[in-house]
Amino acid sequence: MRYTSALIPTLKEAPSDATSQSHILLLRAGYVRRVGAGIYSYLPLGVRVLRRVERVVREEMDRAGALEVSLPALLPSEYFKETGRWDVFGDILFRLKDRKGSDYHLGPTHEEIITDMARREIHSYRDMPRNLYQIQSKFRDEPRPRGGLLRCREFSMKDAYSFDSSEDAARASYEKMRIAYTRIFDRMGLTYRMVSADSGAMGGSGSAEFQVLVQSGEDFIAACSSCDYAANLEVAETPARAPTGDGSQLPPRERVSTPGQRTIEEVSTFLRAEPARFLKSLLYVAGTEVVMAVVRGDHELNEIKLARALGVGDVFLASEEDVRKATGAAVGFAGPVGFAGKLLVDRDAMNVIDGITGANETDAHFIHVQPGRDFEARVADLRSVKDGDPCPSCGQTLKVYRGIEAGHIFLLGTHYSDKMGATYLDESGTSRPIVMGCYGIGVSRLIATTVEQFNDSDGIAWPISLAPYQVHVVQLGAEPEVVAAVTELERELEARGLEVLVDDREERPGVKFKDADLIGVPLRITVGKKALDRGGVEFKPRSERDPKKAELVLLGDAADLAAQWVKDRLAALTPESSP
């Protein structure tokens, strides 16, 4: 592609509403443009990257035996009404009516539609296993789209669904997808972790997220530094701490005045006691009930764990009014001692010796509190793991990272097939529900995620597998020998199957180099009179920051060297081919 025929509108300045690195760079380098909140157009470069991501995903899905289908994005409401998700999805659904007034919506995900396909077309155990996938636009009216392509209202997703005749077979299908996913992310060169996660609203028994580790990530994950344990902070575990001492000689608890001292930080400064001795008492509404949850002052309560311990779907922090009603004190002075309602205490909080807690009386706390002596409670794992906690699987240290969820695989079981009557006949002629799994990859999100991980102060530096072009030829000057060399080089590179961008603009060298760095094509070959006089052209990988490190190669060798360079880079990312 000749730059003078291309549409690559690079910008010196980023639009002011772009915040994340990927958003800024994808806009500046001319890959995408914003059309509305969380809605983007792809310019030619953007489409090329999108196709690259899709290609890797398709190749690995096909390798794993999945079959590509295409489901509609515009959906009549009846399917989501069948499973109840017409209501469950709430405001996330983009809803619309047709001219007759019937309800429709744009598909946020396609379990129902694919289950409908399965119940129509899969009738026998002989028809399974099957795995159907598609790459398609999804629509979700996100409460807050953000980060450019990271969280959009219209986005491209690969979604796959497996159909099996038993739990065991479904687990095997799930395992195949797990392997396919690791191959996909490996081929993209991403630094990521597969983590266990909350299966949330999807229902089902098992799930794993593929989290790409980047500073700007929305999710927190805990990963072990020595074994392969990794989990979303929502569900990450750590063993309970042993009691720090012996509480048997502790003096009786004592009420102390703490006027206006509400937060752990304030009270801990006021009483000169470290936060780990505090019993942080939070009031939550679970269903119709107000419950008190207690964690150590230096720990964070995990709402998902609390909800699970209570056997409810969701918990909400109680309002100021509810706190007063339940404890008889202002917010900031709640405590488990003498609390009349339902009380849950974290394991580590239960092991605190000589604790401090609110006295359920405004401007007062208790000191010398001993769990078990001063109050009894139901004990559970309620707190989030924090940096430095021991790993539940090997005992080494956990570290907390930020990540972007790029993929998620679920074992669904028979959740959807039960609701929608997707059954098959087994060998004995008995009708049974199909066992399902579902597997998503955020295709457009991966573009942004990749840029988050592969950029520097000059621009993007694509991994070879996703780059819009593999070679960027920079033509300097318009002398006949330069033009001839560029034309010859372009032909030779393309003859070797490489995708080439040739900057043939009448621009100053500085402009061309800046644009090349911004766009991020992995290999740059500079053709100018200077180098030609020395017999060649200059090679420089985008990842090499120092311009002086450009390597002079003979013009006649350039195409072969470039082809080899690209091949080596691709090979480095490609996992061993498994049978």
Add this chain to the structure above:
RNA sequence: CGGGGCGUAGCGCAGUCUGGUUAGCGCACUUGACUGGGGGUCAAGGGGUCGGAGGUUCGAAUCCUCUCGCCCCGACCA
């Protein structure tokens, strides 16, 4: 949904508080000259319903009301 902020040329912004020539600046764009290995210089240009509607006024980008859009933070860790 709560809080904050912003809509003026393709992009980045000034002007708005304190109403008053023809609405400015930088980048980008067009033309020309010089220049020519990391975002050059000079000159001459083109480009604006000042988000929209209504109102106040002799006069509105500026004041008032309504409205639309967008961005950020938060969505409760006492």
